[in-house]
Amino acid sequence: MxxxxxxxxxxxxxxxxxxxxxxxxxxxxxxxxxxxxxxxxxxxxxxxxxxxxxxxxxxxxxxxxxxxxxxxxxxxxxxxxxxxxxxxxxxxxxxxxxxxxxxxxxxxxxxxxxxxxxxxxxxxxxxxxxxxxxxxxxxxxxxxxxxxxxxxxxxxxxxxxxxxxxxxxxxxxxxxxxxxxxxxxxxxxxxxxxxxGGEDFNARLIDIARPKLDPGKELEKVDPVVLVELLRAAAERARRKLSEADEADFTIVWDGREYSTTVSSLAFEDGCAQLLQRxxxxxxxxxxxxxxxxxxxxxxxxxxxxxxxxxxxxxxxxxxxxxxxxxxxxxxxxxxxxxxxxxxxxxxxxxxxxxxxxxCPFTLGVDMAEPDGRGGYRSGIFSPIIDRNTAIPTSRVNYYTTLSDNQRELRFGIYQGEAREVAGNVKLGELKVPIPPKPAGHVSAECRFSYDSSGLLEVDVTIPGTEITRNLVIVDESDFTAAQIEERRAALAKLKLHPRDEAENAAVLARAARCYEGFTGMQRDMIGQAIGAFEGALSTQDPRVIREARVALVATLDQIEGERFL
CATH class of the missing domain: 3.30.420.40 (ATPase, nucleotide binding domain)
Structure with a gap:
């Protein structure tokens, strides 16, 4: 079960x-x-x-x-x-x-x-x-x-x-x-x-009540570990009470003596202003x-x-x-x-x-270098491939080129996070790819990330024009069998078509090309603009953006072809 x-x-x-x-x-x-x-x-x-x-x-x-x-x-x-x-x-x-x-x-x-x-x-x-x-x-x-x-x-x-x-x-x-x-x-x-979370609101409640709780500072004699728990329990009780009333007693008992003060809802709200802003x-x-x-x-x-x-x-x-x-x-x-x-x-x-x-809750990407403005390069810069809040499962691709003459290897660090520098993100793995020695910028690499709801991230790097490919699978759990991993990789493989090559998009583009050739003047201009918008959407690799642009292109084509047959 x-x-x-x-x-x-x-x-x-x-x-x-x-x-x-x-x-x-x-x-x-x-x-x-x-x-x-x-x-x-x-x-x-x-x-x-x-x-x-x-x-x-x-x-x-x-x-x-x-x-x-x-x-x-x-x-x-x-x-x-x-x-x-x-x-x-x-x-x-x-x-x-x-x-x-x-x-x-x-x-x-x-x-x-x-x-x-x-x-x-x-x-x-x-x-x-x-x-x-x-x-x-x-x-x-x-x-x-x-x-x-x-x-x-x-x-x-x-x-x-x-x-x-x-x-x-x-x-x-x-x-x-x-x-x-x-x-x-x-x-x-x-x-x-x-x-x-609620624990942070408890902590602010303690900050409000503690100075008024013991003017004589007798509580300083209490074991600090014990005092923390007494205050935490009192804060939890007072916070729950403030959910029902405008004020609450903040009370602890130690060594047979009661220490108590009252906290108002207004004072609590003022004390939590920064938390509420967050x-x-x-x-x-x-x-x-x-x-x-x-x-x-x-x-x-x-x-x-x-x-x-x-x-x-x-x-x-x-x-x-x-x-x-x-x-x-x-x-x-x-x-x-x-x-x-x-x-x-x-x-x-x-x-x-x-x-x-x-x-996908976090952005996934690789580390790269960028020009530093002084003729050199600054390394450790995060290059996103799958943006946060992309619907999953998904597959996205980016392209990278060499920086040095006769470079023999490309090294891709795989990261998760939102920081501009990879040092502020979580490293998930690394992939090394051998490349043929050529002048800087003459070797490119296609880096594809494919990610599913189980947490499986597959990284494929291909060097166009060669037979060089490398693959890395990062799994979010340790008890996958080899067969289960292969099954999920097979499911991800279906996503690796470029959006332009997917059947529905290809069919719409073919229809648009036919219509563009069949019309002239203003109608041709309208079709051309609609095709441009759709191709721009395809470049985002975002299924929702592509779907919306495809609907708009089809509507334009329906309108124009309908006019032709009136």
């Missing part, structure tokens, strides 16, 4: 596809949410979920939360006598969710669809897959969190207009713009901030990348527990000039969407008409 898992920073959840719909899985104590917390007991026993969360104030050196923020890094945390990295801690949470699903269904869970923030990079995604494998799961697919929420929302609404998913969780913030049409849930653009950039980027105006959005769908905060909802209302849609359960939508994807992978008959298309 395949289950859907929302592996969250603060809470996690599992869901299954059953009887034609997604169903949340209760954990061992009957809750639908499992805190993403791990604690080690005095005898080495492992506590996961609520039991671990409850131990955090009393056993801060043996308990950890919010470790998802460090997945894909080398950072470790010491719990008791041993250290854990974020992969291992995430695996413990996933293993607990797997056991809950097996107890709930009475079936063995073999695979999972696990959600990740849309802006997780390659290292973070690979680490999440490894965590699933450590938990005894075959990770069938990683799906972006706002995409999962959109999938849960989209199959219910069947909306025609695009809508925006605003996902602010405990540790991350994601935005996706989605369209649903004819059974297709299409992600137009995603953006996000991996260091913005919500704007991913929204603007997603709108810009999707080429959709804010007025064209049918809904603003809220996902993630932190969207319950009134200060966040007010900021969203000001940002979009309308009230957001709060009908989707903010804590459940992502897990439910993951279960829908699990149902799709299991080929459930109730989902035959639903298809999901996603986008």
């Amino acid at each position: 395949i289950i859907g898992i929302d592996l969250g920073t603060t809470n996690s959840a599992a869901a299954i596809w059953r009887d034609g719909g997604p169903v949340l899985v209760p954990n061992s104590i009957g809750d639908l949410l499992t805190p993403s917390a791990v604690s080690i007991g005095d005898k080495g026993e492992v506590f996961v979920g609520m039991a671990a969360r409850e131990r955090q104030p009393t056993h801060p050196r043996h308990t950890v939360t919010a470790f998802k923020r460090y997945i894909g890094t080398q950072q470790t945390v010491a719990l008791g006598k041993r250290s854990f990295d974020a992969e291992e801690l995430s695996a413990l949470v996933l293993k607990s969710l797997k056991a809950d699903a097996e107890a709930f269904t009475g079936e063995e869970v073999t695979g999972a669809v696990i959600t990740v923030p849309a802006y997780f990079n390659d290292r973070q995604r690979k680490a999440t897959r490894r965590a699933g494998q450590l938990a005894g799961l075959k990770v069938e697919r990683l799906i972006n969190e706002p995409t999962a929420a959109a999938l849960a929302f989209g199959i219910q609404t069947r909306e025609q207009e695009p809508f925006l998913v605003f996902d602010l969780g405990g540790g991350t913030f994601d935005v996706s713009i989605v369209e649903v049409f004819e059974g297709v849930v299409e992600v137009r653009a995603s953006a996000g901030d991996n260091r913005l 919500l704007r950039d991913p929204v603007l980027r997603s709108l810009r990348d999707s080429n959709i105006r804010v007025e064209a959005l049918s809904e603003i769908v809220l996902v993630g527990g932190a969207t319950r905060m009134p200060i966040v909802r007010r900021a969203i209302t000001r940002m979009f000039g309308r009230f957001p849609n709060a009908t989707v359960h903010p804590d459940h939508a992502v897990a439910l969407g993951a279960a829908v994807q699990a149902g799709l992978l299991a080929r459930d008959s109730a989902l035959e008409e639903v298809r999901l298309t996603d986008v």
Whole structure:
């Protein structure tokens, strides 16, 4: 059985596809949410979920939360006598969710669809897959969190207009713009901030309350680790209270004494002004990348527990000039969407008409050199090949030439990111290609990137006029069999035709050429301009731009040929 898992920073959840719909899985104590917390007991026993969360104030050196923020890094945390990295801690949470699903269904869970923030990079995604494998799961697919929420929302609404998913969780913030049409849930653009979430709002609440909490500075005597956990727990309670009231008590108890102050919603909002401002950039980027105006959005769908905060909802209302849609359960939508994807992978008959298309969250490209203005070259410059928010699967190509006389080799560093210099991006691999020695600029290389929804990136480099080719496959998971990789490469091979050579485009160009030869004067000029616009669209290699230009060219040809026969 395949289950859907929302592996969250603060809470996690599992869901299954059953009887034609997604169903949340209760954990061992009957809750639908499992805190993403791990604690080690005095005898080495492992506590996961609520039991671990409850131990955090009393056993801060043996308990950890919010470790998802460090997945894909080398950072470790010491719990008791041993250290854990974020992969291992995430695996413990996933293993607990797997056991809950097996107890709930009475079936063995073999695979999972696990959600990740849309802006997780390659290292973070690979680490999440490894965590699933450590938990005894075959990770069938990683799906972006706002995409999962959109999938849960989209199959219910069947909306025609695009809508925006605003996902602010405990540790991350994601935005996706989605369209649903004819059974297709299409992600137009995603953006996000991996260091913005409810935990940051808690930290600001502590900054506001801490100076007023203890004028006598008696709390400075408290063990710093213990004090951090006392303040964190108080901030979480106060933040939740501020979601319902205009003010909240911020209270901790230490050594039998209560330390308390009151925080108003207005003071909280003022203190979080910079955090609220950071919500704007991913929204603007997603709108810009999707080429959709804010007025064209049918809904603003809220996902993630932190969207319950009134200060966040007010900021969203000001940002979009309308009230957001709060009908989707903010804590459940992502897990439910993951279960829908699990149902799709299991080929459930109730989902035959639903298809999901996603986008590449980061730009993929290579390093290159550019003239430095002094007769030399500056190396380490990022050359994008597949832009972020390109619909996947996709295949794109760029061309590069040699810089030195008698150069014997071209070296392509493969990178993921948005920085102009590759040092600011994530290196995925490297490909070396031998070339014939010729004068600078006389040898060119065709570099093609092909990328699919499973995270498989295939890089092909060909030297035109020679038989030299090199290939590199970068896989987002470690448990693919050779046969599975070949199967996915075969699927990508179908995308490697230049858009000009695809049957539909070739047919339209042939018709346009025939019409151009058959008309004169103003009509010929109109056809020529339409052909030029279409050829410009073909050069972008963007399927959406090409489709729109093809429709315009066909309309022009229909109009002119129709006039000829009147």
